[in-house]
Amino acid sequence: MLLLIVPSCTFAQNNPYKINDKVYAYYSKCSKEIRNKKALAMTDTLFAMAGGVHDVKAQCMTLLLKSLYYYYNNDIPNFAKARSVLYKFCCKTPYTQYFFHSWSLYINYLLRKREYKQALNELNAFQKEAYKLKDEYGIGLSFVKLGDVYIMEDQFDLAISQFQKGIDYYNANPAKKRQAYELYLKEGSAYFSKKEFYKSIDCYLTYLNHWEVKSELGDAYLMLACCNFSINNSVEGDKYADLYFRWKAVYKKNFDNNYYDYLLLYQYNLAHKKYSAALLYADSLGDSLYIYCRRAPAYYLAKEYEKAYIDQSRYTESLRKQYDKELNKTLTEYTAYFENEKLKSEKNELALKNSTLKVAQLQSLKQMIELDRQKKSLELSNVHLELNNKNLKLVNQHQEMLKQKAETERLRDKANNISVINQKNQSIASLLALLLIIITVSSFVYILLRRKAEKQLKREKETAEMARLEAEKADKLKTMFLQNMSHEIRTPLNAIVGFSSYIAESCEDLDKPTRNEFLKLIDNNTNQLTTLINDILDLSSLESGYYKVDYGEFNLDELCRQAISTVNGRQKERVELKFIQPKESIILRTDHVRTSQVINNFLTNACKYTEKGSILLTYEKQEQNVVFSVTDTGCGINVSDSDKIFNRFEKLDSFVTGTGIGLNICLRIAELLHGEVKLDKNYHDGARFLFIHPIIDNK
Numbered sequence: 001m002l003l004l005i006v007p008s009c010t011f012a013q014n015n016p017y018k019i020n021d022k023v024y025a026y027y028s029k030c031s032k033e034i035r036n037k038k039a040l041a042m043t044d045t046l047f048a049m050a051g052g053v054h055d056v057k058a059q060c061m062t063l064l065l066k067s068l069y070y071y072y073n074n075d076i077p078n079f080a081k082a083r084s085v086l087y088k089f090c091c092k093t094p095y096t097q098y099f100f101h102s103w104s105l106y107i108n109y110l111l112r113k114r115e116y117k118q119a120l121n122e123l124n125a126f127q128k129e130a131y132k133l134k135d136e137y138g139i140g141l142s143f144v145k146l147g148d149v150y151i152m153e154d155q156f157d158l159a160i161s162q163f164q165k166g167i168d169y170y171n172a173n174p175a176k177k178r179q180a181y182e183l184y185l186k187e188g189s190a191y192f193s194k195k196e197f198y199k200s201i202d203c204y205l206t207y208l209n210h211w212e213v214k215s216e217l218g219d220a221y222l223m224l225a226c227c228n229f230s231i232n233n234s235v236e237g238d239k240y241a242d243l244y245f246r247w248k249a250v251y252k253k254n255f256d257n258n259y260y261d262y263l264l265l266y267q268y269n270l271a272h273k274k275y276s277a278a279l280l281y282a283d284s285l286g287d288s289l290y291i292y293c294r295r296a297p298a299y300y301l302a303k304e305y306e307k308a309y310i311d312q313s314r315y316t317e318s319l320r321k322q323y324d325k326e327l328n329k330t331l332t333e334y335t336a337y338f339e340n341e342k343l344k345s346e347k348n349e350l351a352l353k354n355s356t357l358k359v360a361q362l363q364s365l366k367q368m369i370e371l372d373r374q375k376k377s378l379e380l381s382n383v384h385l386e387l388n389n390k391n392l393k394l395v396n397q398h399q400e401m402l403k404q405k406a407e408t409e410r411l412r413d414k415a416n417n418i419s420v421i422n423q424k425n426q427s428i429a430s431l432l433a434l435l436l437i438i439i440t441v442s443s444f445v446y447i448l449l450r451r452k453a454e455k456q457l458k459r460e461k462e463t464a465e466m467a468r469l470e471a472e473k474a475d476k477l478k479t480m481f482l483q484n485m486s487h488e489i490r491t492p493l494n495a496i497v498g499f500s501s502y503i504a505e506s507c508e509d510l511d512k513p514t515r516n517e518f519l520k521l522i523d524n525n526t527n528q529l530t531t532l533i534n535d536i537l538d539l540s541s542l543e544s545g546y547y548k549v550d551y552g553e554f555n556l557d558e559l560c561r562q563a564i565s566t567v568n569g570r571q572k573e574r575v576e577l578k579f580i581q582p583k584e585s586i587i588l589r590t591d592h593v594r595t596s597q598v599i600n601n602f603l604t605n606a607c608k609y610t611e612k613g614s615i616l617l618t619y620e621k622q623e624q625n626v627v628f629s630v631t632d633t634g635c636g637i638n639v640s641d642s643d644k645i646f647n648r649f650e651k652l653d654s655f656v657t658g659t660g661i662g663l664n665i666c667l668r669i670a671e672l673l674h675g676e677v678k679l680d681k682n683y684h685d686g687a688r689f690l691f692i693h694p695i696i697d698n699k
Contacts, residue, residue, distance in 0.1 A: 019058040021049050027058065032064055032665050039069045057557045060095040067102045074554050076109065091133065100130060100138035105146060108649060116153050123149065140169060146187060156194045163187040181210045188223060213240045222260055229267035241268050259285060266294055275301060365457070372453060383442050387435055394431060496525050549591045549672060551696070556586045556626065560617055563596055567603040576614040582619060588626055589696045594669045598677065601662045601690045603632035610634035610686065626690040642679045
């Protein structure tokens with residue numbers, strides 16, 4: 001830890017980062033390999049190397065590299081851990097900007113997933129931490145990122161507010177003024193989107209008047225031309241359009257299909273009454289909404305009023321559909337948010353009720369103990385009072401006896417006096433013995449009652465502990481189910497979205513076999529996702545007890561052929577899938593849907609775990625049962641696992657897709673049909689699953 005407060009060493013620093021040259025050389029190698037797994041070992045070596053020369057800045061850069069590896073490989077859990085390590089290290093150095101750089105990558109990840117609300121929450125925390133650490137890089141970047149997110153959500157006023165805060169922040173620091181001018185570009189774009197063209201022009205002119213790098217002035221020329229054409233100032237529009245065209249020619253900038261390039265060409269030709277060219281560039285704007293919006297005025301100026309009316313109508317209709325779509329999206333988001341908040345509230349309310357109940361139980365127990373103590377104290381007081389009363393009676397009797405003895409005292413001699421004294425002593429001894437017996441009995445009763453109360457308290461504690469363990473078990477099952485579902489749903493969904501996007505973007509470049517292969521992958525993942533959702537719904541229906549069996553008479557040959565047809569294509573290339581028909585067909589009274597579901601689950605599992613060989617489905621009559629069997633030549637199942645595979649969420653191979661509830665559903669369906677499912681432990685060339693269905697009398 002002492003390395004963190006030692007200043008960077010003064011070895012040669014002839015590199016852009018001003019770190020040790022030898023460390024920089026190895027850092028460059030690590031950067032090139034950052035997407036490969038060996039980069040992890042290289043970063044550990046680099047961190048030790050930088051520590052050896054007391055180069056704290058290089059150590060911070062190394063920890064940033066490690067987080068970059070996880071980010072590029074989409075390993076977000078480990079990326080979060082690496083970011084936490086980077087934070088703890090950087091907070092003890094002057095180089096906290098590397099931590100904020102890593103944090104900004106996570107925010108970019110959220111933006112790619114369109115999780116704008118979570119991204120905004122992260123950015124607010126980002127900004128708060130930047131102010132706490134007084135990190136100029138983090139503070140400035142927070143304004144830029146917040147503005148970008150608000151633009152993505154079309155909240156242009158909030159975006160402008162953040163960009164202006166960033167400009168004010170950078171202008172307050174003379175060394176950061178150059179970054180303020182870069183923000184004028186973003187602010188101008190936001191004003192342009194709001195159609196506040198005069199304010200947009202002011203922003204772009206401010207940038208143009210202060211930016212010294214001429215090779216980076218193209219965007220300002222382009223947007224100034226678009227703004228001026230938008231307010232019908234064709235003179236200024238022509239001026240900046242000409243500057244933009246010259247800039248592109250000087251700096252060899254190719255036409256890059258940018259929306260604003262097409263917009264400028266459209267506006268330029270429209271201003272010069274070249275309506276055909278303007279219409280051509282309007283068709284290149286991409287989104288149909290923008291096309292109709294731009295073509296309508298061009299047709300109108302060209303006096304083609306019918307076409308202008310048609311495009312204006314299309315624009316209005318497209319605008320209405322877009323509004324409806326955005327409204328539905330917003331309603332969906334708020335509905336989901338409301339439901340989540342409602343669930344959280346219900347969960348907190350339930351926890352509060354449980355806590356209140358426990359407190360009430362403890363208070364009741366305390367009151368019972370206190371009442372018991374008071375009762376025993378009262379009983380003991382009554383015993384003492386009775387003893388005192390008896391003592392008083394004895395005293396009174398003794399006094400009466402003394403009076404009688406006084407009357408005859410004159411007639412007695414000294415011997416009688418001695419006898420009276422002895423009798424008095426015996427009375428006192430008897431009284432003390434009686435008092436001791438009463439105290440002993442009271443103590444014994446108190447001890448018995450106390451032990452009884454302790455046993456009762458112990459039983460209640462054991463009951464509470466059992467309830468706690470059951471709750472923890474249920475919570476663990478719930479957590480395991482959610483984690484499993486999150487992974488199993490995300491995997492096929494990502495595949496569907498990824499391949500669909502790739503086909504859409506590269507449709508013309510893909511040959512037919514490749515496209516068919518991608519379509520097949522999309523279809524397989526769609527089936528996998530559908531099966532997953534159906535399994536969850538089936539399990540919920542079966543556990544709730546609402547499902548009723550729908551019996552009917554079915555030909556088992558047809559039922560088995562349908563099952564083979566359903567899963568056909570899911571087996572591996574070197575696997576034969578077939579139905580072995582028995583000599584005699586059987587008509588069985590059963591629930592067709594649930595019986596097919598059990599057989600399909602058996603066949604699907606066989607397809608997953610069988611790399612080569614065969615998967616065979618058959619059935620036979622055994623006494624008063626029909627036994628369906630699915631036999632494969634796959635990896636098989638250990639005898640020790642033969643019972644637990646039918647448990648919920650049980651997966652013997654975590655690398656194979658599935659939730660671990662398919663066989664549990666089969667077990668529940670078999671019980672519902674008064675049958676049985678099991679693994680044939682005598683078969684050792686793979687796995688053989690049996691479904692024993694009773695033959696129900698038609699009568």
